[in-house]
Amino acid sequence: MFKIVEREEMAQGTVIRNVIDAPKIAKKAKPGQFVILKADEKGERIPLTMADTDPEKGTITIIYMVVGKSTARFKDLKVGEGYMDVIGPLGKATHIEKVGKVICVGGGTGVAVLHPITRALKQAGNDVTCIIGAKTKDLLILEDKMKAASNTLYVCTDDGSYGRPGFVTEQLKDCLNEGGIKLCVGIGPVPMMKFVCKMTKEYDVPTLVSLNPIMVDGTGMCGGCRVTVGGETKFACVDGPEFDGHQVDFDELFQRLASYFEEEKRCYNEYCKLSESKL
Amino acid sequence: MAEKPAKKEQIGRQPMPEQDAKVRARNFDEVPFGLEPEAAILEASRCLQCKKPACVEGCPVSVDIPAFIKFVAEGKFTDAISNIWRVNALPAVCGRVCPQELQCEGKCIVGKKGDPVAIGNLERFVADYERNNRLAPMPEKAPATGKKVAVVGSGPSGLTVAGDLILKGHEVTIFEAFHKPGGVLVYGIPEFRLPKEIVFSEVEGLEKQGVKLICNEVVGRTVSLDELFEEGYDAIYLGVGAGLPTLLDVPGKNLIGIMSANEYLTRSNLMKAYLFPEYDTPIILGKNVVTLGGGNVAMDSARTALRLGADSSRIVYRRSRAELPARGAEVHHAEEEGVEFHFLAAPLEFKGDDKGRVIGMKVQQMELGEPDASGRRRPIPVEGEIYDLECDLVIIAVGAGANPLLTQSTEGLELNKWGYIVADPATGKTSKRGVWAGGDIVTGAATVILAMGAGRDSANSMHDFLTRGW
Numbered sequence: 001m002f003k004i005v006e007r008e009e010m011a012q013g014t015v016i017r018n019v020i021d022a023p024k025i026a027k028k029a030k031p032g033q034f035v036i037l038k039a040d041e042k043g044e045r046i047p048l049t050m051a052d053t054d055p056e057k058g059t060i061t062i063i064y065m066v067v068g069k070s071t072a073r074f075k076d077l078k079v080g081e082g083y084m085d086v087i088g089p090l091g092k093a094t095h096i097e098k099v100g101k102v103i104c105v106g107g108g109t110g111v112a113v114l115h116p117i118t119r120a121l122k123q124a125g126n127d128v129t130c131i132i133g134a135k136t137k138d139l140l141i142l143e144d145k146m147k148a149a150s151n152t153l154y155v156c157t158d159d160g161s162y163g164r165p166g167f168v169t170e171q172l173k174d175c176l177n178e179g180g181i182k183l184c185v186g187i188g189p190v191p192m193m194k195f196v197c198k199m200t201k202e203y204d205v206p207t208l209v210s211l212n213p214i215m216v217d218g219t220g221m222c223g224g225c226r227v228t229v230g231g232e233t234k235f236a237c238v239d240g241p242e243f244d245g246h247q248v249d250f251d252e253l254f255q256r257l258a259s260y261f262e263e264e265k266r267c268y269n270e271y272c273k274l275s276e277s278k279l
Numbered sequence: 280m281a282e283k284p285a286k287k288e289q290i291g292r293q294p295m296p297e298q299d300a301k302v303r304a305r306n307f308d309e310v311p312f313g314l315e316p317e318a319a320i321l322e323a324s325r326c327l328q329c330k331k332p333a334c335v336e337g338c339p340v341s342v343d344i345p346a347f348i349k350f351v352a353e354g355k356f357t358d359a360i361s362n363i364w365r366v367n368a369l370p371a372v373c374g375r376v377c378p379q380e381l382q383c384e385g386k387c388i389v390g391k392k393g394d395p396v397a398i399g400n401l402e403r404f405v406a407d408y409e410r411n412n413r414l415a416p417m418p419e420k421a422p423a424t425g426k427k428v429a430v431v432g433s434g435p436s437g438l439t440v441a442g443d444l445i446l447k448g449h450e451v452t453i454f455e456a457f458h459k460p461g462g463v464l465v466y467g468i469p470e471f472r473l474p475k476e477i478v479f480s481e482v483e484g485l486e487k488q489g490v491k492l493i494c495n496e497v498v499g500r501t502v503s504l505d506e507l508f509e510e511g512y513d514a515i516y517l518g519v520g521a522g523l524p525t526l527l528d529v530p531g532k533n534l535i536g537i538m539s540a541n542e543y544l545t546r547s548n549l550m551k552a553y554l555f556p557e558y559d560t561p562i563i564l565g566k567n568v569v570t571l572g573g574g575n576v577a578m579d580s581a582r583t584a585l586r587l588g589a590d591s592s593r594i595v596y597r598r599s600r601a602e603l604p605a606r607g608a609e610v611h612h613a614e615e616e617g618v619e620f621h622f623l624a625a626p627l628e629f630k631g632d633d634k635g636r637v638i639g640m641k642v643q644q645m646e647l648g649e650p651d652a653s654g655r656r657r658p659i660p661v662e663g664e665i666y667d668l669e670c671d672l673v674i675i676a677v678g679a680g681a682n683p684l685l686t687q688s689t690e691g692l693e694l695n696k697w698g699y700i701v702a703d704p705a706t707g708k709t710s711k712r713g714v715w716a717g718g719d720i721v722t723g724a725a726t727v728i729l730a731m732g733a734g735r736d737s738a739n740s741m742h743d744f745l746t747r748g749w
């Protein structure tokens with residue numbers, strides 16, 4: 001078992017942070033890599049990016065949004081309990097180098113995935129501007145950490161309850177207009193990444209995105225995570241999860257994410273009913 | 280000897296009792312029930328006890344077939360299993376999945392005139408008998424050598440190496456990427472053909488003998504080969520299988536509902552999606568399912584689809600019936616259960632609806648032309664003969680390749696042009712000192728027994744190395 005040593009509810013309980021005892025993975029993991037977790041015997045294998053690692057303490061941190069049955073099950077795990085299976089580190093690490101001015105754009109729980117990359121980019125000597133967004137103030141996560149990890153931080157909320165009102169792309173446009181940006185990293189919901197890429201393409205700024213297709217094994221064995229990048233089929237779990245955003249077919253990814261929509265709904269509803277009946 | 284054979288030949292091959300085709304096509308229970316002891320004894324009595332047994336030549340690991348069959352004929356089932364174990368650590372598996380018609384039974388002399396001796400069924404019988412009664416003495420372990428061996432991958436070849444080397448007195452640890460051991464035996468071959476309990480019981484047996492099993496460890500990611508050496512392992516065996524799906528490059532290939540057999544079978548077998556929602560992993564329940572391919576993997580997929588409630592399950596194969604690479608028994612079972620075959624047919628295009636889900640495919644009619652490099656006649660398109668098939672799930676089972684995850688992260692390991700590891704066919708030695716390899720990652724997708732045979736050869740060579748040097 002992989003024990004949970006710390007647990008925090010964020011964004012009004014819609015986002016959960018777990019620190020998990022996994023020394024071998026902690027020792028090896030690099031920014032951009034993910035793990036696959038399975039709560040118990042009957043559970044599904046769920047990929048989540050490592051938001052942080054502590055090789056000395058032997059722990060990894062995951063931050064996830066509760067969106068369905070498996071993440072709801074994860075949310076029910078308390079400190080001292082744990083995950084039956086944790087596999088990793090998987091995927092390629094982010095290529096970190098000093099390029100100059102960099103913009104990191106994060107939306108929703110994508111901010112959690114973006115945080116270690118941002119920190120590494122800054123440590124490598126880049127001038128990092130961060131734009132993070134959420135639907136509303138209460139759903140914003142990791143503001144302090146992102147502030148510490150970047151040189152300049154902008155916050156946007158869709159409903160204007162905090163920071164600049166509107167989508168992150170509006171702030172991004174202003175930053176791009178200032179010029180001199182060498183690299184953009186955009187991580188968040190698929191539609192957000194799509195629009196970020198559309199915009200940076202107009203300005204010819206290379207853009208990295210981290211893709212989240214449905215996965216099973218995470219080792220390149222099943223092909224379920226395939227995405228089309230530059231007209232070629234790539235397996236996000238081994239060739240990614242990061243890709244050149246200007247080459248990604250986001251519409252296909254968006255469609256494929258709905259593969260099990262009906263099943264997921266059914267499974268989640270049954271789990272919620274079960275949890276209610278236990279209360 | 281002159282009159283005895285004549286009498287024996289009058290006994291017909293004992294039929295394997297099995298679930299009715301209509302019933303079993305809707306459940307995941309094993310298809311054959313296994314022979315009763317009386318039937319096994321009768322079947323064993325059909326063996327002529329040949330002086331030069333052709334059957335043994337047909338078996339890749341040279342099971343002493345007449346000897347174990349003689350024990351069965353005498354009712355000495357425990358002696359029979361001890362005899363098989365000397366060369367085959369997984370008889371309950373091999374009896375079920377070996378392509379016997381091409382191997383042992385294909386060579387059996389009784390088969391020249393009638394039906395061959397049911398060697399596979401007998402092997403399965405004695406292994407099941409032993410698993411249910413536990414009477415055979417465990418093989419003895421040699422004194423500890425103090426040497427440490429790492430086995431990467433817990434498929435049949437890795438399990439064989441682990442079993443052999445633990446008995447020779449070495450410390451053995453198996454590293455498995457998945458959360459459960461067994462390789463294809465667990466994630467690929469379905470429950471109705473090979474109950475998982477059998478594989479787990481074999482693995483448990485190894486653990487009882489002292490083999491350490493570490494799951495959830497992806498060698499090449501969680502730990503590298505060089506780090507394993509640094510941790511004190513003296514030798515490493517790579518039995519990582521051919522875990523790379525072949526997908527098709529035709530229009531519509533990424534529509535929802537088009538997936539590799541690896542994904543489909545892993546969801547169903549390893550993740551138990553056939554028990555969804557009791558188990559959390561979902562699977563697409565197709566009403567009209569098409570499986571592309573003609574091997575065991577295709578049969579397993581098409582039959583799984585029926586069990587998951589498909590109204591129609593079709594196999595689309597680009598050659599003809601004669602070229603089907605699947606085990607005879609699987610083709611037969613699939614047909615009995617209602618799987619339809621479209622021979623000489625190849626996919627041209629998949630069509631989807633506005634949500635990106637597959638709703639049909641265009642199929643090109645083929646005919647057989649000149650033989651190709653594999654010696655089989657090459658299928659060529661018949662011009663203008665194209666038809667449509669309605670489908671909401673397409674399973675691609677047209678082969679597997681070498682998964683590069685481990686090999687590309689390891690320095691000094693020579694690969695061939697397809698990415699398979701180059702290993703000495705006699706010893707399994709690779710170009711990297713202290714590293715052996717065998718099974719599908721060396722030969723390409725093959726069979727359980729060949730993977731086990733390669734494991735056996737490597738284990739012997741590794742033992743030599745550990746006791747004498749490279």
Ligand SMILES: Cc1cc2nc3c(=O)[nH]c(=O)nc-3n(C[C@H](O)[C@H](O)[C@H](O)COP(=O)(O)OP(=O)(O)OC[C@H]3O[C@@H](n4cnc5c(N)ncnc54)[C@H](O)[C@@H]3O)c2cc1C
Pocket residue numbers: 034044045046047048049050063064065066067068069070071072109112113211212213214215216241256257258259264265268
């Ligand atoms: C490499 C990678 C890194 C990720 N990192 C994070 C992260 O750090 N934080 C976070 O909140 N989310 C992350 N995700 C997404 C996360 O895996 C899904 O939200 C989760 O699987 C949902 O499972 P569920 O059962 O709770 O919801 P479900 O009801 O099953 O599904 C809800 C949504 O999640 C998607 N999904 C379902 N099953 C899977 C699966 N096996 N693999 C991937 N997606 C799936 C579905 O398309 C659906 O849109 C990551 C995904 C990938 C591929």
Ligand SMILES: Cc1cc2nc3c(=O)[nH]c(=O)nc-3n(C[C@H](O)[C@H](O)[C@H](O)COP(=O)(O)OP(=O)(O)OC[C@H]3O[C@@H](n4cnc5c(N)ncnc54)[C@H](O)[C@@H]3O)c2cc1C
Pocket residue numbers: 375376377378431432433434435436437454455456457460461462463464467468469496497498499518519520521522544575576579606684685717718719720724725726727728730
């Ligand atoms: C659906 C299906 C049906 C089949 N039916 C038959 C049949 O009826 N008869 C027959 O003889 N053969 C059959 N085969 C073929 C047979 O199963 C294989 O030839 C055999 O399993 C190969 O054994 P192996 O030990 O080389 O590898 P595998 O069985 O593939 O096992 C390899 C193991 O290594 C693990 N692994 C991979 N990479 C790593 C890593 N980096 N770190 C740690 N672990 C790793 C994998 O997870 C896996 O568990 C079938 C195959 C399939 C897919």
Ligand code: SF4
Pocket residue numbers: 337338339340341342344367373374377379382383384398399402728
């Ligand atoms: S191991 Fe396979 S080929 Fe050999 S005798 Fe047994 S069933 Fe036949």
Ligand code: SF4
Pocket residue numbers: 325326327328329332333334335344345386387388389396398
């Ligand atoms: S060839 Fe057939 S009859 Fe002869 S020993 Fe083998 S199984 Fe028996």
Ligand code: FES
Pocket residue numbers: 214215216217218219220221222223224225226235236237238
């Ligand atoms: S998750 Fe199976 S190949 Fe990527």
